Amino acid sequence: MKTIPEACCTLDLSSSEQEMLLGMFKALSNPVRLEILKFLITHPGCITGNIVDHLPVAQSTVSQHLKVLRDSGWIQGTTKGPATCYCLDEEKIAWFKRKIGEIFLL
Amino acid sequence: MKTIPEACCTLDLSSSEQEMLLGMFKALSNPVRLEILKFLITHPGCITGNIVDHLPVAQSTVSQHLKVLRDSGWIQGTTKGPATCYCLDEEKIAWFKRKIGEIFLL
DNA sequence: CTGCTAAATCGGACTTATACGATATAATGG
DNA sequence: CCATTATATCGTATAAGTCCGATTTAGCAG
Numbered sequence: 632m633k634t635i636p637e638a639c640c641t642l643d644l645s646s647s648e649q650e651m652l653l654g655m656f657k658a659l660s661n662p663v664r665l666e667i668l669k670f671l672i673t674h675p676g677c678i679t680g681n682i683v684d685h686l687p688v689a690q691s692t693v694s695q696h697l698k699v700l701r702d703s704g705w706i707q708g709t710t711k712g713p714a715t716c717y718c719l720d721e722e723k724i725a726w727f728k729r730k731i732g733e734i735f736l737l
Numbered sequence: 738m739k740t741i742p743e744a745c746c747t748l749d750l751s752s753s754e755q756e757m758l759l760g761m762f763k764a765l766s767n768p769v770r771l772e773i774l775k776f777l778i779t780h781p782g783c784i785t786g787n788i789v790d791h792l793p794v795a796q797s798t799v800s801q802h803l804k805v806l807r808d809s810g811w812i813q814g815t816t817k818g819p820a821t822c823y824c825l826d827e828e829k830i831a832w833f834k835r836k837i838g839e840i841f842l843l
Numbered sequence: 844c845t846g847c848t849a850a851a852t853c854g855g856a857c858t859t860a861t862a863c864g865a866t867a868t869a870a871t872g873g
Numbered sequence: 874c875c876a877t878t879a880t881a882t883c884g885t886a887t888a889a890g891t892c893c894g895a896t897t898t899a900g901c902a903g
Contacts, residue, residue, distance in 0.1 A: 635787050638779040653771055660763035661891085665755065672840065673744040679850055681741050689893055694851055696891095713849045713900045721843045728837060734778065735834065737827045767861085785880060795863055800881055802861095819870045819879045 642734065651704065655727055658703035663688060664696045668705055671717055678714040748840065757810065761833055764809035769794060770802045774811055777823055784820040 644652075659665050663686065670685055671677060683693045697717065700706045704723035708715045750758075765771050769792065776791055777783060785803060789796045803823065806812045810829035814821045 635790070636780050636783055639781060640779055642775055642779050644775070649771065653766070653768055656762050656771070657766035660759070660766035662759055663891090665759055665762070669748055669750070669840075673746055673748050674742050675745060676742055680848095683850095684741070688891095690850075691852080691894075692892055698851080710850095710900085713847090715850065719841070719843075724841050725843055728841065728843075731834060731837065734775075735825070735830050737825075737831055737834075769861090786878095794861095796880075797864075797882080798862055804881080816870090816880095819877090821880065 644730075644734070648730065652727070652730060654703040655705065655723075658699050658705055661696070661699075663692070664700055667693070667696055667700060668719075671706060671719060675718050676716055678711070678716055680714070682717070750836075750840070754836065758833070758836060760809040761811065761829075764805050764811055767802070767805075769798070770806055773799070773802055773806060774825075777812060777825060781824050782822055784817070784822055786820070788823070 659668065666686060667682055670682060674681065679690070679693060679697060682697070683690045686693060697706070697708065697715075701708055704720055704727075706717050707720045708717050710716075765774065772792060773788055776788060780787065785796070785799060788803070789799045792799060803812070803814065803821075807814055810826055810833075812823050813826045814823050816822075
């Protein structure tokens, strides 16, 4: 027999927060993007070309992945002449960690 | 000119840990699965049918998503008669939070 | 303005993920 | 053993993601 259990607690997460979270999870659901993020953790301020040299994929592919990481909030890119310099987006990452902590109060 | 910056730090993450992390990110990269997880946070111990009633998708689809969430480590299912009772996998979630903290030491 | 370097975007083949209905499995009650 | 209830799995159509080479955009030096 199906008995719907009572909610044991509430969970407030606005739809924009949920969308943000979903985007951040989606961005890191790809092994190449996780590798790029790992590389940027140990090599902050790298340019696209450094990342291309470090990975076995084409330049255009890396560029697409960087866009996903930028759009989702994990990294920030700043133009330095003809190159683009990438760093972690510390504010968004701190937000992510905080939200995960709030959602999973174990 | 491309100058490869020095690594500013190390990041030790075994390949099995990385795979685990990737699987957990991948699992929550889908809006239906995020919704299921949210429901299980507020309604621990629900059975599949409760989740099916709560979402606008077919039973077979929910069952597939539950499998992904189980395989990735977010939830645990225990058989209770003909039904399956789902809860968060607190140990794995704690591991996830810890790893995220270790990786992003901001 | 021209040439050079770095990165981004486009177009397309190919792979993977998601959804559904139909069917199979599994426990329980009569 | 048969019917019922609850899930899980299968087959498959459609949608989304990934990759590459080719091209475009953008900054800078001469």
